[in-house]
Amino acid sequence: MTTLSAAAPRVRPLAGVGQSLSLAWRGLVQIRHNPMELGDLSFQPIMFVLLFTYLFGGAISGDPQAYLPFMLPGIIVQSGLMATMNTGMGLSIDLHKGFFDRLQSLPIARWAPLAGRVISDTVKQGWSMFILLATGYAIGFRATQGVLGILGAFGLMLAFALLVSWFAVFIGTIAKEPEQVMMYGFTAIFPLSFLSNAYVPTHTLPWWLQAFVKINPVTQLSDAMRGLLTGGPVLDHALYGLLGGLVFAVIFAPLALVRLKRR
């Protein structure tokens, strides 16, 4: 036995990728049996675009059509940020229902369950962003920066979501029950996403609020998104926004991994 176990083989990285993809498949197949999730992913984005455009458009920009190009990039960032909480929620459900333990007892890469979840959630994020853009197009939004601009917008959003999802994963590991994930998540993410220029121009705010709004990565990311979709400066805003996301990842990734290991 000792000679046999001396090699102590681990999972080959390529096998780990395959396992992650199997688990990502699981995350996507779930939608079929859970119509609620389909609603979250598809109808909610449509509703929010219509709601914000026609309800606030007149008040903020004088006219819904003038507001749409300003607001749509902002809502993409905001809903992407909110959707990261689904990663935490799904993880929390797995932890509480015991499915996570089942996975941990299988001879798979330790990182595969998390990677699989993130892959499927990224696909869902991409889908929601597509619905947001398509709804915008249906009511008159036009991207002026070509296919590259749109691809850049997707890439930037998904990268940011990926970084912030470490925060969601951490919340998922500390929540006593899955419902708490949404509560914690919204408490943190709601102010972050609304205290930005995602929906309102910064200059309309009191000076002390402007100070926060200007340093909020959501503001920077919304501006980068506007640049990619309708023209304007991109690089500085994008880097600043991603830096903000990176801060989330650097703080919460180690905390989350420690929590998962110590359970």
Added chain:
Amino acid sequence: MTNAILAEGLVKRFGQTTALNGVDLAVRQGTVLGLLGPNGAGKTTAVRILATLLRPDAGRATVGGLDVVRDAHRVRGLIGLTGQYASVDESLTGSENLRLIGRLHGFDRGAAKARAAELLRDFRLEDAADRAAKTYSGGMRRRLDLAASLVARPQLLFLDEPTTGLDPRARADVWDIARELVASGVSVLLTTQYLDEADQLADEIVVIDHGRVIAGGTPDELKRQTGAQTLAVRPALESDVDKVRAVVAELAASPELAGGVVTAQVTDPTVLPVVVRRLDDAGVAIAELALRTSTLDEVFLALTGHRAEQEEEIRA
């Protein structure tokens, strides 16, 4: 006979709480070891360590000869885990769950599908194969859990409270499955709060309480080890009870009479033939004569100072 599982001096602390305080266990190849204890005794912690989900703070354990810490990955290839802490994905169908686990075990698509179909048939879940697991009854869910832990045909199975919350018929189903697995050579570590479950399935039992092993042996040894046996005699004629009581009193302390039956606690099983002879000499016709061992319930009470079933109520 070799040990499928061997644990020595397992210690696990969570903050101030000591969940395991030096636990030794051995599951012989092809047998069932019942790990018995009230809630919070440390049963699940022990299983989680042996199934590589937790690292012990001290002590060591091998599963299939492999160290659960150093060789965790290879241990995972040998074991199946089922029970309260290893469930399926409720939003997937039975078939999808089993296929997923097959894929994760490295089966190709076709093999995973074939194995899933085979298990669904064996576990009478064919009709529910394409329904989400959340629509399953408790018994069906548990059968799917069991099937999920058997996808890769493990030689070692952890059954962690496999029948908690099941109705008697569903429990009997799970027991049948467990017996079949053992008959095919699988070694099982069973944790349970149900004493009759341990009595039914286990070749050997280890009783733990407060993170320590407080007793061990075969079910019969345990029953003998604590509490005396009970002698019960019912004479054919009720008028003979006084004679019976007198005979029994010569052999055992303080016989009791209830409902025409004389009972007494005895420690020496050889009293039985003596009782028969003396009653015969006294000309008493006997309707019923029995020497029964204590139940595991009585054993448990004697060992832990509380009944196992009480824990159930706290839980519910």
